[in-house]
Amino acid sequence: QKEVEQNSGPLSVPEGAIASLNCTYSDRVSQSFFWYRQYSGKSPELIMSIYSNGDKEDGRFTAQLNKASQYVSLLIRDSQPSDSATYLCADQKGGAGSYQLTFGKGTKLSVIP
């Protein structure tokens, strides 16, 4: 069973701090990686995608990918209370024309004012 693993948390950080979320995946054929944010009762919302090794920055968010270590992370700088949510890591594999996502269970982040 190919899996995506995340620490379920909760992860608590003070407002203004850096939140660091981590994810590992087991399937070496995975090509694309995504971070989704999900507020309670709402849809998963895409916040970052990353396809190649290294860092990708978008505003306060930085995604990091290390394919050799099969490791993906998300850094949130200057954390705000509105960032409090569950963060889902997912990888994407292709095969026979299907590109399904495999999700981790999610990490619950709480930003304390």
Next chain:
Amino acid sequence: EAGVTQFPSHSVIEKGQTVTLRCDPISGHDNLYWYRRVMGKEIKFLLHFVKESKQDESGMPNNRFLAERTGGTYSTLKVQPAELEDSGVYFCASSQASGYSPLHFGNGTRLTVT
């Protein structure tokens, strides 16, 4: 641009009954996916449509689940007869491009089977 829309938002049915969930993808998105999250577990893939064709239905749990996408627009997912273990949140997602591209999710339908 309207997002992915799902109906109903909640459904409570008794074991043995039938329920039909509906998903309207983002206009122009040929790729439509169904996912499910049961209590305490991760979101899991059910199936993938490209237009009206089933591209991958490897995640469908059993033959009590039937998905359709007539005309390649909206999709329905029918559960008949429902069992207790079918309870969970059913998400629909769509994407414009085939291949490695992000999916856009709806708010989900919370199904409770009693």
